[in-house]
Amino acid sequence: MDYFVHKTAVVDEDCKIGNGTKVWHFTHIMPESILGEKCNIGQNCVISPGVTLGNNVKVQNNVSIYTGVICEDDAFLGPSMVFTNVINPRSAVNRRGQYVSTIVKRGATIGANATIVCGNNLGAYCFIGAGAVITKEVKDYALMVGNPAKQIGWMSEYGHRLDFNEQSEATCKESNEKYKLEDNGVRKISG
Numbered sequence: 001m002d003y004f005v006h007k008t009a010v011v012d013e014d015c016k017i018g019n020g021t022k023v024w025h026f027t028h029i030m031p032e033s034i035l036g037e038k039c040n041i042g043q044n045c046v047i048s049p050g051v052t053l054g055n056n057v058k059v060q061n062n063v064s065i066y067t068g069v070i071c072e073d074d075a076f077l078g079p080s081m082v083f084t085n086v087i088n089p090r091s092a093v094n095r096r097g098q099y100v101s102t103i104v105k106r107g108a109t110i111g112a113n114a115t116i117v118c119g120n121n122l123g124a125y126c127f128i129g130a131g132a133v134i135t136k137e138v139k140d141y142a143l144m145v146g147n148p149a150k151q152i153g154w155m156s157e158y159g160h161r162l163d164f165n166e167q168s169e170a171t172c173k174e175s176n177e178k179y180k181l182e183d184n185g186v187r188k189i190s191g
Contacts, residue, residue: 068099078112
């Protein structure tokens with residue numbers, strides 16, 4: 001084993017866990033889930049069958065990642081954030097096999113207590129504010145807040161808000177990487 005599992009955690013058979021990954025207290029990793037290298041899974045989490053986490057994914061405490069969710073490398077899932085995987089759940093109606101997928105792209109951040117309604121993919125390096133409720137697709141680098149969430153700006157790959165000049169360019173104050181605003185989207189142009 002080149003990964004760590006706390007003695008109170010449950011890891012079912014038929015899981016794949018990458019080197020350097022840590023699984024903490026009272027967490028359950030279910031069959032057929034895949035965890036990449038150097039992930040950190042906090043306490044009291046559930047990773048359901050068929051979930052895929054890329055490398056270096058950080059899952060904070062009290063997060064359930066349900067079947068149909070795929071998180072790419074470097075995603076951050078904040079404390080007690082929520083995924084759904086059925087559009088119209090009912091206790092008396094079995095909807096297994098009707099799960100709707102959600103993709104969390106590379107470098108995305110989801111803040112504490114945010115809710116992601118299934119089928120709404122999150123763009124690369126987007127930033128979902130604490131408590132936000134995502135009910136539509138999120139663009140790369142978008143900053144989303146509120147319920148329902150609205151886009152209020154753009155974020156750098158280092159997690160700083162971007163202020164665009166008259167030439168529609170911005171520089172991250174930490175990394176000095178440059179970004180361009182065009183066609184109602186943002187792309188990195190240097191760094």
